[in-house]
Amino acid sequence: MGTFGFLKKKSEDSAENHNGDRGFLVFENTSEVIQAENLLKKKGWEIRVMGPPPEIRTGCDLVIEFPLIEELKITKTLQEAGIPPLQTVPVSSPLLKPVDLFQIKDFGKYLMVQAANMKLTVDKESLTIVNISGGGCPDVPYLAEQMVGKVLSQAPSPLEIGHTLCGYALQLAYEEMKRRCLQS
Amino acid sequence: MLAVVGTVPDPKFPLLGGKVTLEDGDICIQGRRAAIRRGTPALLAAAVKVVEALGREEPFGYLIGDVGSGDGSQKLYQYLVRDLRQKNFHTIVFHYLQPHIGWHSRIQSAIEKLTPKPILIADAGFMYVAKMSGRSSAYDLFTPDMGELAFLADELAPHPFYTRGFLLHEENRAPDLIARAYQHGNAARYLLVKGRKDYFADRDGVQAIIDHPMEEALEAIGGTGDTLTGIIAALISSGIELPQAAILSARVNRLAGSYAHPSPGTQVSEIIPHIPKALEDILKERRELLQ
Secondary structure (H helix, E strand, C coil): CCCCHHHCHHHHHHCCCCCCCEEEEECCCHHHHHHHHHHHHHCCCCCEEEECCHHHCCECCCEEEEEHHHHHHHHHHHHHCCCCCCEEEECCCCCECCCCCEEEEECCCEEEEEECCEEEEEECCCCEEEEEEECCCCHHHHHHHHHCCCECCCCCCHHHHCCCHHHHHHHHHHHHHHHHHHCC | CEEEEEEECCCCCCCEEEEEEEECCEEEECCEEEECCCHHHHHHHHHHHHHHHHCCCCCEEEEEECCCCCHHHHHHHHHHHHHHHHCCCCEEEECCCCCEHHHHHHHHHHHHCCCCCCEEEECHHHHHHHHHCCCHHHCCEECCEHHHHHHHHCCCCCCHHHCCHHHCCCHHHHHHHHHHHHHCCCCCCEEEEECCCEEEEECCEEEEEECCCCCHHHHHCCCHHHHHHHHHHHHHHCCCCHHHHHHHHHHHHHHHHHHCCCCCCCCHHHCHHHHHHHHHHHHHHHHHHHC
């Protein structure tokens, strides 16, 4: 499953958890969330990146929703990796679900994919990323500098070098673009 | 004077405050240069082009390097809280900054003490945190694109990343989304919505639609929203009333884009040099209409 497997339809119905069997992990910043997500998914845990509840929201936040019964093992794994969570909290109300809609615009020679506020445009023949627009967090101009002008398959992934929710939204557009352009 | 607060995508770029000029295609502040690709440098470059054309003072920039960790933004917030008290800006634009509710509150408290109160424009990350903090009404202008308008219209979303799907649809719903943003108190006094068509709106609804010239490619070009914000900020700080400046800036930005004969692969640095000619042409047309 790709990095954004959590967006697949099958998981949508369980977006709101009322069973008390899920918890969420809170981290210092979004970069740590992204590292923890990669690590826990590699280890096979069923986790999802979600939006935090208002009482712990500070700005550009994500949390990781996880099976509460696995708390000890998961926190130990994260501690060993040097990314211990700040808090683990049982889910008591629905967490916000990341955007899961893409808007596609075909310019003929170019294709644009939009996810939330981020747009990625590729030259359909050369598969070169020609533009990145939208977004408001400070990693967006940096991501654009690193990705524009590179071929889709060789460009760095926003998840690897990004830090914020805009970077995460760009990752969604990037994954969708790769799905459309590289898997045909 | 116009002040622009934002970031540069270079972690080594120091915290600098000073007048901003253009030098060989870069912005220049306190002897330090930054390339104009998108983001705050593109906003500042557009603003400089406008003030140069109008014979006004250069904008004052508050800039720092930040590639998304938020460290630079935090240092800049800390500096601003002290420095704003000593300055007297006519208009302040807050741009690509890491959204942080606590720092937003401190900046707002510092601004509330200023007399006269500057005209406040928020775009990009600072618009997100203004809405997230429930303080949108403290601003005179937000400049969202269509995706960000859907976020403003979603009373539950703290960031565009969480905008609910039913709000993320076609552009022809812009008037509904604008109404919804005002209904929930998540819009500034005015909105200038950037898109295939640009919408200028206030609490009473859409006041103007600017859709000429129509260049479909502009939507894909990173930085064209930043230039629009730079143009309107420069016009407002030059003394033009906000509603009039909004319509002028949308027209100038579109015309400059059109003069560049854009494709979706065009870079915003190819459009910015056309801003003075576009401004001159629009102002000339306006003068002729008034005669």
